[in-house]
Amino acid sequence: MFKAVHINKAADKLEVAVTQLGESALPPGNVTVRIAYSTLNYKDAMAITGQGGAVVRTFPMVPGIDFVGTVSESADARYKIGDWVILNGWGVGERYWGGLSQVARVNADWLIPLPQDMKPQHAMAIGTAGYTAMLSLLALERHGLTPEAGDVLVTGANGGVGSFAIALLAARAYRVVASTGRLEEAEYLKDLGAAEIIDRRTLSEPGKPLQQERWSAAIDSVGSHTLANACAAIKADGAVAACGLAQGMDFPSTVAPFILRGISLLGINSVTRPTSERIQAWARLVTDVDVRKLDAITHEIGLGDVIESAHGLMAGKVRGRIVVDVNR
Known part of the structure; x- marks a missing residue:
């Protein structure tokens, strides 16, 4: 039993x-x-x-x-x-x-x-949220992202994926801009590694299909208008890793950012990844996760x-x- x-x-x-x-x-x-x-x-x-x-x-x-x-x-x-x-x-x-x-x-x-060097409790503290964030970071790095390229936007920053994305990016010396609807949690996000906090309302409403270039890349767990606005403000040849749909499944955008700036939209499916990709992601989580912050x-x-x-x-x-x- x-x-x-x-x-x-x-x-x-x-x-x-x-x-x-x-x-x-x-x-x-x-x-x-x-x-x-x-x-x-x-x-x-x-x-x-x-x-x-x-x-x-x-x-x-x-x-x-x-x-x-x-x-x-x-x-x-x-x-x-x-x-x-x-x-x-x-x-x-x-x-x-x-x-x-x-x-x-x-x-x-x-x-x-x-992984041999990971405690079982830490594996579950990371869980699917941290694993998905790492898959997103690995996809951006395969696209060529480096810290020298400039700021990286993380949407849904207070969520599980967003929180891990901030911490993992910061651990690799990326400058992270965190978008959140809970601005009272700004210090928490800064403790994770965010350098700048913005109000999610600046991204969650309908916006122009092509906007001022602001970020080299983004990890988006929100979807809908937030994802569309993130794509509209990505620098030329940058990329967005899309891994969630908290705001919605719709994508009210145009081809403008993809054709006129050559950006890429990278879909992240964490559910059915092959074993080799899972092992790679968890191996990086061993080295990149600060267990002191994780325990906290x-x-x-x-x-x-x-x-x-x-x-x-x-x-x-x-x-x-x-x-x-x-x-x-």
Whole structure:
């Protein structure tokens, strides 16, 4: 038997509880993992509370888009009993049972080894948010971005991806301009490494398709008018890594920045990246993340605290990262 956050749906009403399950209830998979830590992300909170759209695609569901733990059973030669592994994405917590549980059974292709020099707690403090931010930075660097090129814009700066993007860019000596709707959090963003703070309202309304060149590149987790305005103000031959849609899925722009300035829009899909890219991203996270700053923005809870914390997260009452010790 093991404990898990369990979501079911009856007569269009969500039933959410921390409950005991038998391993016979686990879905098919060729690797079973004893989970040590998971996280509580915004998407997990949406699934648990039923707010913000249909995250869960099948019921019953165990939410949790991240986990780290040790292999307890394996039918795949790449993993043996006792190996530490990480999982991010692949639809777990949405289509497949996820990490807010003491046990998971998954496809071996979804796993990567926990980097040797990383603590399990830190892996989950980073989670999908930090991993996605690193994928965005790597994409910009492959495009040719260097600190000498000039300022880099980060939108959605107070969100998980935005916060990590600021810290990762600053660690590589980029000058970061952070866009946020919570200007009262300016000192927090500066502590992460932002050199300048701007009000998100300067980007979130309709703007001209081509604007004064301001930034060498951007990491955008917002979409909609914010992404369009970011593209309109990127310097010639610069690039925008688009990795989120907090404002919306629409992109009310024109081809002007792409043709007249030669900028590039780089789509970041963190869910189904191949193993080699995941390992590269996590290897960089080992070296680029300041664990002292990570500890300062991380709050640890137990599995029994998840449901209450999910409602707090949806209400905007949570700042920083929530790591879930599933065994307490």
